[in-house]
Amino acid sequence: MELLKQLFAMAKGQTEAWQKMIQMVGGMPTLYVVLFLVIFAETGLVVTPFLPGDSLLFALGALGPKVGVNMPLITIMLIAAAVLGDAANYWIGAKLGPAVFKKEDSWLLNKKHLAQAHEFYEKYGGKTIIIARFVPIVRTFAPFVAGIGKMSYAKFFVYNIIGAVAWVLACVVSGFYFGKIPFVQKHFELVVVMIVVISMLPMVVEIIRARGRRVAREIEVIPAADPVQKHV
DSSP, X not given: OHHHHHHHHHHTTOHHXXXXXXXXXXXXXXXXXXXXXXXXXHHHOTTOTTSOOHHHXXXXXXHGGGGTOOHHHHHHHHHHHHHHHHHHHHHHHHHHGGGGGOOTTOSSSOHHHHHHHHHHHHHHGGXXXXXXXXXXXXXXXXXXXXXXXXXOHHHHHHHHHHHHHHHHHHHHXXXXXXXXXHHHHHTHHHHHHHHHHHHHHHHHHHHHHHXXXXXXXXXXXXXXXXXXXXXX
């Protein structure tokens, strides 16, 4: 639990949390392994969508150089983690499929999360694998849905590579440059919250639209009132 606590503190941009984590895990090389595993799990395991993704990468770009992180090395490692995570998630979906989602009331493994990712996938097609990289929760479930839908792995792999490179570079590089701005340094936690909120917007909009479409379909199937009854 202490490790998770420090991890979320790191994502909030707390320099001391990064320094403490380095001490906790026993040095910089182990920190790289921890970050690799976090990004792999956040993208590759449907049970861990709660782990920090965008915010951790942004904080890495902003604070990594200050605590001695080898930025080129860790960036390459995290791109690899994102690629391998999505690949693992795809094959889990292909092998296990909807059987994993039998419990309706489970906090993480429920059909609502699967349905949200599926609606996103239906709208954007294969490009979902790229777009979903920037949308928390959908990012975790999109490759799983692609596996269930038996999307061509060759096609998935191309989208996976493009999405991983775009996501990691966008977050780390933006953190590196925006992290130098005084306002961002002073209100880092607020900026992180804004990043999370903005990244969640596409999913929220899609959920609202999906509900609107369902309501519209329900209205269409309601039988019209009997004309004779109208004049009674």
